[in-house]
Amino acid sequence: xxxxxxxxxxxxxxxxxxxxxxxxxxxxxxxxxxxxxxxxxxxxxxxxxxxxxxxxxxxxxxxxxxxxxxxxxxxxxxxxxxxxxxxxxxxxxxxxxxxxxxxxxxxxxxxxxxxxxxxxxxxxxxxxxxxxxxxxxxxxxxxxxxxxxxxxxxxxxxxxxxxxxxxxxxxxxxxxxxxxxxxxxxxxxxxxxxxxxxxxxxxxxxxxxxxxxxxxxxxxxxxxxxxxxxxxxxxxxxxxxxxxxxxxxxxxxxxxxxxxxxxxxxxxxxxxxxxxxxxxxxxxxxxxx
Amino acid sequence: xxxxxxxxxxxxxxxxxxxxxxxxxxxxxxxxxxxxxxxxxxxxxxxxxxxxxxxxxxxxxxxxxxxxxxxxxxxxxxxxxxxxxxxxxxxxxxxxxxxxxxxxxxxxxxxxxxxxxxxxxxxxxxxxxxxxxxxxxxxxxxxxxxxxxxxxxxxxxxxxxxxxxxxxxxxxxxxxxxxxxxxxxxxxxxxxxxxxxxxxxxxxxxxxxxxxxxxxxxxxxxxxxxxxxxxxxxxxxxxxxxxxxxxxxxxxxxxxxxx
Numbered sequence: 001x002x003x004x005x006x007x008x009x010x011x012x013x014x015x016x017x018x019x020x021x022x023x024x025x026x027x028x029x030x031x032x033x034x035x036x037x038x039x040x041x042x043x044x045x046x047x048x049x050x051x052x053x054x055x056x057x058x059x060x061x062x063x064x065x066x067x068x069x070x071x072x073x074x075x076x077x078x079x080x081x082x083x084x085x086x087x088x089x090x091x092x093x094x095x096x097x098x099x100x101x102x103x104x105x106x107x108x109x110x111x112x113x114x115x116x117x118x119x120x121x122x123x124x125x126x127x128x129x130x131x132x133x134x135x136x137x138x139x140x141x142x143x144x145x146x147x148x149x150x151x152x153x154x155x156x157x158x159x160x161x162x163x164x165x166x167x168x169x170x171x172x173x174x175x176x177x178x179x180x181x182x183x184x185x186x187x188x189x190x191x192x193x194x195x196x197x198x199x200x201x202x203x204x205x206x207x208x209x210x211x212x213x214x215x216x217x218x219x220x221x222x223x224x225x226x227x228x229x230x231x232x233x234x235x236x237x238x239x240x241x242x243x244x245x246x247x248x249x250x251x252x253x254x255x256x257x258x259x260x261x262x263x264x265x266x267x268x269x270x271x272x273x274x275x276x277x278x279x280x281x282x283x284x285x286x287x288x289x
Numbered sequence: 290x291x292x293x294x295x296x297x298x299x300x301x302x303x304x305x306x307x308x309x310x311x312x313x314x315x316x317x318x319x320x321x322x323x324x325x326x327x328x329x330x331x332x333x334x335x336x337x338x339x340x341x342x343x344x345x346x347x348x349x350x351x352x353x354x355x356x357x358x359x360x361x362x363x364x365x366x367x368x369x370x371x372x373x374x375x376x377x378x379x380x381x382x383x384x385x386x387x388x389x390x391x392x393x394x395x396x397x398x399x400x401x402x403x404x405x406x407x408x409x410x411x412x413x414x415x416x417x418x419x420x421x422x423x424x425x426x427x428x429x430x431x432x433x434x435x436x437x438x439x440x441x442x443x444x445x446x447x448x449x450x451x452x453x454x455x456x457x458x459x460x461x462x463x464x465x466x467x468x469x470x471x472x473x474x475x476x477x478x479x480x481x482x483x484x485x486x487x488x489x490x491x492x493x494x495x496x497x498x499x500x501x502x503x504x505x506x507x508x509x510x511x512x513x514x515x516x517x518x519x520x521x522x523x524x525x526x527x528x529x530x531x532x533x534x535x536x537x538x539x540x541x542x543x544x545x546x547x548x
Contacts, residue, residue, distance in 0.1 A: 050471040051353065051504045054346040062336050096511055103337055204337055 042085075042092030049093075057094030064090055064100070068107045072114060080116035083107060087125055091132070101129030102142050103205065109150045119150035137171035138201070140164035144179075145194050154182040154190065192217050216283050219260035226266065226275040229253045240273025297385050298393040305397020309363050310404075319405050322355035323412040330420055341422045345510045348413030349431055353506075356406055356439045357467060363401070364446025365459045367394045368542070388539050391447065395535060398443050406436050430520065431509035437527040438503035442467055444531045445498065448538040451545060470500040502526055 049056050064086040071078040087104035091097060107115055109122030126143040133139055140160055147157035158179035164171045165179075174197065181190045195217065198210035226244070229252040233241050241247040244266075248256035258266045264281035268274075277284045309315060329347035333340025368391075371377035380390065410432055414424040446463045453459035469476070477494040480487045502523050508515055 047472075047475060050474070050501065051506070052350055054342075054507055054510060055350040058332070058336070058339065058343045058346050061339060062332060065335065065337055094507070096507070097342075099337065099339065 042089040045089060046093055053093045057090050057097055057100075060086060060090040060093060061097065061100055064104065064107075078113050080108075080118075083116050084118070084121050084125075091125070091128060095132035098129065098133060098136055098139060101125055101139060105129075105142065105146060106206075106209070109146065119146070122146060123151060135168055135170075137164050137168040137175070140168065140171070141175065141197075144175075145198070148182060148190065148194065154187070158182040188217060188220070212283070215261040216285075219277055219281075219283050222258055222260065223266060223275050223277065226253060226258060226268075230273055230275065234273060240270065242270055244268045244275070294386075294389055298389050298396065301385070301390055301393025302396035302400065305367065305394050306400050309367075309398060309401040312363060315359060315363065315401070315405070318355045318359050319408055322351040322409045325351040325355075326409070326412045326416045327419075330416055333420060340420050341417065342510060344413070344416045344420055344422070345425065345428060346506070348409075348416060349428065349435070349506045349509065352406060352409045352413070352432060353435050353438075355409065356402060356435060357442055359405060360398070360402060360439045360442035361446055361460065361463055361467070364398055364443045365450045365456055365463060367398060367447060368450045369456050369459070387542050391451075391535065391539055391542055395443060395447055399440055402439050402443065403436065406432060406439070425509075425512065427509045427512050427514070429509075430515045431505040433520070434503040434505045434523055437523060438500050441498050441500075441503075441527055441531055441534070444534040444538070448534050448541065451538050451542040466498060467500065470498040473497055473499040473501050498530055499526070 045056070046053055064083070067086060068080070068083060071080055071083075083104075087100060087108070090100045091104070094100070105122035105126045107122075108125060109115055109117075109119040111117050123143070123146055126139060126146055129136070129139045130143055141164060144157045144160035144164065147153045147160055151157075161175040161179040161182070165173075165175050178190070178193050178197070181193060184190075192214065195210045195213040199207055199214060202210055226247075229247060230240055233247055233250060233252050241250070241252075243256075244253070244258070245256040247253050258275075260266065260277060260281055260283055262282050264278045264283070267276045267278050269276065276289055326344070326348045329344045330340070332347070333343040336343060368377075371380070377390075381387065410428075413428065417424055442463065445466055446459070449459040449462040450456070453462060473494055476497060477490055479485045479490040479493075505515055507513075
């Protein structure tokens with residue numbers, strides 16, 4: 001009898017799994033928002049859990065990361081409808097959770113479909129972080145970088161960095177020189193400086209992202225050098241070179257098969273005489289064409 | 290040589306400790322707290338560089354929640370069980386006053402809680418070490434404050450168990466007061482959003498046990514030092530409130546008809 005009951009457990013367990021899957025399929029989409037948020041008023045939620053705000057903030061942060069990850073990686077048509085609310089809830093429950101502001105702003109601001117494509121929302125999250133943590137130079141630094149990259153406003157970016165130096169004693173000295181460089185107007189050099197500091201001071205995804213952007217800048221430098229060489233060739237010969245080999249043979253460049261920092265070869269289009277990043281390269285984006 | 294009254298209190302406390310460590314529910318709760326703490330290691334892996342914070346947050350919350358459950362359920366049953374099993378009567382026939390019995394019971398459970406909190410603290414530090422993080426001593430200030438709050442809960446549980454006619458009622462009253470005490474700031478600000486007069490919200494604020502005082506978790510997790518002054522004030526608050534509650538419990542127990 002006991003053995004029979006034990007044997008019955010297997011089909012019963014399988015049946016439970018099957019039924020649960022059917023229920024999940026029925027509820028897919030319908031209850032997703034409800035399950036995700038529980039409550040969409042951060043302040044009200046904070047009042048509901050006195051003494052346990054930090055744990056709930058952790059739970060919401062995990063939900064934020066999972067939500068962002070599942071949408072950006074596994075959804076063919078990602079939607080980031082709840083991202084802002086999740087980040088708001090997390091940072092209201094634990095206003096000192098700096099990473100939630102920093103990563104949250106990146107998740108929100110990166111162009112769609114990698115991010116939500118909402119740089120204004122990302123800026124507001126970072127501003128909220130600065131208000132809650134006025135002594136954090138990192139948040140001010142991220143806000144400055146945000147103004148530079150996403151809001152395309154170097155003057156405001158420089159202003160934020162100078163404020164950081166003025167109000168936060170622990171802020172590093174190079175914020176001042178970077179602010180000056182923003183105002184000089186050399187965007188690529190400023191960008192390189194920002195990413196270099198992000199790479200040196202950041203960790204995890206932020207460091208990886210900085211490395212990616214530094215490699216992109218290096219690739220763009222190589223591409224532009226070849227484009228300039230081709231322009232000189234064209235000016236001298238009245239036509240573009242038939243190949244990069246011809247360009248190298250003529251002494252305009254040394255390497256006939258240039259590669260980007262990831263090792264992917266650049267592509268030369270003889271028809272329009274332009275050097276481009278290979279679409280197979282990890283660094284390729286349509287905006288770099 | 291200890292005074293006879295003191296030795297009687299110690300004897301009751303030791304007996305209560307022995308009795309409470311035999312409670313199966315106690316082991317379940319402590320085990321669950323430790324499992325919760327170690328589960329934070331898995332949760333930490335899912336976050337982005339938040340493993341250490343999650344271990345600390347979940348560890349402290351587990352000590353708080355499960356410590357409260359132990360204080361509540363074991364505390365409420367301490368005296369009621371003695372009455373229901375009729376084991377109280379022969380005790381009180383001995384040269385043992387009801388006050389000594391009550392204090393002994395309180396001290397016994399307080400010691401049980403101390404041992405349990407220490408075990409759960411070891412669990413948190415163990416989880417931190419497994420995560421490759423150092424044992425952050427700042428956590429001890431938060432745990433100390435949690436322990437003070439637990440002592441208050443034991444006091445309230447004893448008070449209501451001497452007052453209420455049933456264990457369920459005593460549990461409900463204690464639980465309600467512990468929850469209300471955690472919302473003390475909401476109580477104080479009530480007059481801003483409702484028509485409750487200011488004097489009433491202020492009275493309630495000072496009357497209810499203010500469990501917000503014992504919440505130093507955020508400071509501990511972010512490595513913020515807690516001033517000795519604040520710790521001294523929190524300790525004084527717990528001692529004062531506890532002495533009032535135990536006095537009330539003593540009065541209620543003294544007048545109680547044991548039939």
